[in-house]
Amino acid sequence: MHNKKLGIIDLTKEKITTEAPSDELRKKLLGGRGMNVWYLNKLLPKNVDPLSPKNVMIIGTGFMTGTLAPSSSRFSTTARSPETGFLGDTNCGGFFGAELRYAGFDRLILLGKAKKPSYIYVNDGAIEVRDADGYWGMDTYEVQQAFNRDLGECVSLVCGPAAEKLVRYGCLRTGVKNAGGRCGLGTVMGSKNIKGVVAAGTGGIEIAHPDQFLAYVEELKDYLMGSKITPILGSVGTPLLYEVSNAFGGIRTNNSQLNAWTDAYNASEVEKHVEKMVSCSSCFVHCRHRNTLNGEGPEYTALSLLGTNIGLEKLTDCIKLQNQVNQLGLDVSSTGTYLAWATELFERGMIDTKLTGGLKLSFGDYETYTKLIDMINERKGFGDILAEGQYAAPKLNDPNQDYLIAVKGLPQSDPHDVRYMRAFALGIATSSRGADHLRSRPTLEIFFKLPQEVKEKIYGFTGISPDPTSFKGKEKVVYFSENIYATIDCMGICKFQCQGFNSPHFLGYPHFRKLIKLAADWDYSDKVIREVGPRVLDIERIFNLKQGMTKAHDTLPRRYFDDPAPLKLAKGHHIDRKEFAKVLDKYYNLHGWTLEGNVKPARMAELENLGGIA
Numbered sequence: 001m002h003n004k005k006l007g008i009i010d011l012t013k014e015k016i017t018t019e020a021p022s023d024e025l026r027k028k029l030l031g032g033r034g035m036n037v038w039y040l041n042k043l044l045p046k047n048v049d050p051l052s053p054k055n056v057m058i059i060g061t062g063f064m065t066g067t068l069a070p071s072s073s074r075f076s077t078t079a080r081s082p083e084t085g086f087l088g089d090t091n092c093g094g095f096f097g098a099e100l101r102y103a104g105f106d107r108l109i110l111l112g113k114a115k116k117p118s119y120i121y122v123n124d125g126a127i128e129v130r131d132a133d134g135y136w137g138m139d140t141y142e143v144q145q146a147f148n149r150d151l152g153e154c155v156s157l158v159c160g161p162a163a164e165k166l167v168r169y170g171c172l173r174t175g176v177k178n179a180g181g182r183c184g185l186g187t188v189m190g191s192k193n194i195k196g197v198v199a200a201g202t203g204g205i206e207i208a209h210p211d212q213f214l215a216y217v218e219e220l221k222d223y224l225m226g227s228k229i230t231p232i233l234g235s236v237g238t239p240l241l242y243e244v245s246n247a248f249g250g251i252r253t254n255n256s257q258l259n260a261w262t263d264a265y266n267a268s269e270v271e272k273h274v275e276k277m278v279s280c281s282s283c284f285v286h287c288r289h290r291n292t293l294n295g296e297g298p299e300y301t302a303l304s305l306l307g308t309n310i311g312l313e314k315l316t317d318c319i320k321l322q323n324q325v326n327q328l329g330l331d332v333s334s335t336g337t338y339l340a341w342a343t344e345l346f347e348r349g350m351i352d353t354k355l356t357g358g359l360k361l362s363f364g365d366y367e368t369y370t371k372l373i374d375m376i377n378e379r380k381g382f383g384d385i386l387a388e389g390q391y392a393a394p395k396l397n398d399p400n401q402d403y404l405i406a407v408k409g410l411p412q413s414d415p416h417d418v419r420y421m422r423a424f425a426l427g428i429a430t431s432s433r434g435a436d437h438l439r440s441r442p443t444l445e446i447f448f449k450l451p452q453e454v455k456e457k458i459y460g461f462t463g464i465s466p467d468p469t470s471f472k473g474k475e476k477v478v479y480f481s482e483n484i485y486a487t488i489d490c491m492g493i494c495k496f497q498c499q500g501f502n503s504p505h506f507l508g509y510p511h512f513r514k515l516i517k518l519a520a521d522w523d524y525s526d527k528v529i530r531e532v533g534p535r536v537l538d539i540e541r542i543f544n545l546k547q548g549m550t551k552a553h554d555t556l557p558r559r560y561f562d563d564p565a566p567l568k569l570a571k572g573h574h575i576d577r578k579e580f581a582k583v584l585d586k587y588y589n590l591h592g593w594t595l596e597g598n599v600k601p602a603r604m605a606e607l608e609n610l611g612g613i614a
Helices: 023-029 032-043 096-102 140-151 182-191 210-225 229-236 240-248 267-273 300-305 315-328 332-347 366-378 382-386 422-430 452-459 474-491 509-520 526-530 532-546 558-562 577-591 601-608
Strands: 005-010 015-019 057-061 075-080 087-092 105-111 118-123 126-131 155-159 172-174 178-180 194-200 274-278 288-291
Touching: 005 126, 015 126, 023 032, 023 532, 032 057, 032 075, 032 087, 032 105, 032 474, 032 532, 057 096, 057 182, 075 096, 075 182, 087 172, 087 178, 087 182, 087 532, 096 105, 096 155, 096 194, 105 118, 140 155, 140 172, 140 194, 140 315, 155 182, 172 182, 178 182, 182 194, 182 332, 210 229, 210 509, 229 240, 229 267, 240 267, 240 300, 267 274, 267 288, 267 315, 300 315, 300 332, 315 332, 315 366, 332 366, 332 382, 366 382, 422 474, 422 577, 452 474, 474 509, 474 526, 474 532, 474 577, 509 526, 526 532, 532 577, 532 601
Parallel strands: 005 105, 118 194
Antiparallel strands: 005 015, 057 075, 057 105, 075 087, 118 126, 155 172, 155 194, 172 178, 274 288
């Protein structure tokens, strides 16, 4: 496979250089998330303010991004997070990643800060930093339309006005719905005075065995389309998960005070507000909604975080809030969590109208929420306090964040109340970027009634309890899930088409090996491909430890320990602290880390010397 270039853009020095990463590095990490965090760990000093020019921002495509491999649209963006202070990393689909490769680059590294508002233009092997006069201040829809109008056919990755004002959870957006949502990476872009990166390319991607690759792609397409889940995803998208989760009491509601909500959010109700289904690059599933309220979505995450978790009864109110948040360039999960947090504190009397500037917060109040979202974006009044995310805790009279549903300072993106699901609980507690559902979400544990021997064959471990409320063996479930998901993120393929996320039978390690062989003529054994995920996770751990993370950060929100779930099948369930401590030690042991969660010196030395920077 043709090795596209790495572009290094020093915005302060106004200097642009290119280089070609070594094959050694690419073979060890493939691309995407893995190579991004390796470069970040190499280039970023300790204790750098995430909003300072010294932060490093990396945009990197996956190994298969832009090819015809199924759903190979993904790219990752990585920096130190202004929302958490730890690893900031977000994975996104759409068409930008493919276009960046067609324009000649696998990866861009942004250093320093531009002297004035600017944008980066990447076109057929060349990079320019251009004046963004006229684009600054535009929302994420407007600016993409303006780039297309002014520059011709192109695809852009942009930040919104919230990121320009350094709201700590500003996201990146490409297209109408695709978001690099987590960790405030849009805010890092805004802090560098960059409005967006625009890619326009006419190049292709060289494939070692093109005819065989195309034939295998067709084979995989038939295989994936033969699954029961693929047509459903193409029909109703991710909202299909809401009904089954709500049935057992797994839906976060009213800041996780409740764990079930109305049937008005079922996929059949969402369908009434869908104009058509759309897709990302190289995808035949078409799982995304174009809604009738001038936006895309809602995804399952938005249904919860900007719906049930703030107590909205009307689905249309949820969709309107989601569209508003997307347009302003705010992270859906974080925005919804901070609104819910503040609402519970207000209802408990811990904050009052003196702090909120006269706003009376109550769950279900759409009008106040839409007003408050605008205030967050504008950093006005109480919105300026909430714009600080977890760092607002002292002003909100919740200094220990007892009522914030977050891990490592990152609000939980998973709609699931994890008190009933022990593997999910361990997964969000140990995720490298904070409370998350895309790093280790063990879907097979709850949504598929598989024979135990089938699940254990998939995981590669025995001794795993089939009871979702038991911690027995669940460290093995999380270990399997996070390793394959890290590999998927390096490949640049969508998790929806891969094993463990939505199906036990989708693409897995054998498929990845064959795609790599046909694309690059690299021979990977089963052992070698399975080493990629652990390597990435260890590098992420090393980075976080450098930023001050300790074992104490691998934990859960207080509520999940202390407050039993009140509704449905999950009623009475909570996480026992002693059981959690035991399974955490077992999880560390599987990784080969110390009991304090540290990567051992020999492994650190090995990972520091993979090659790749001249």
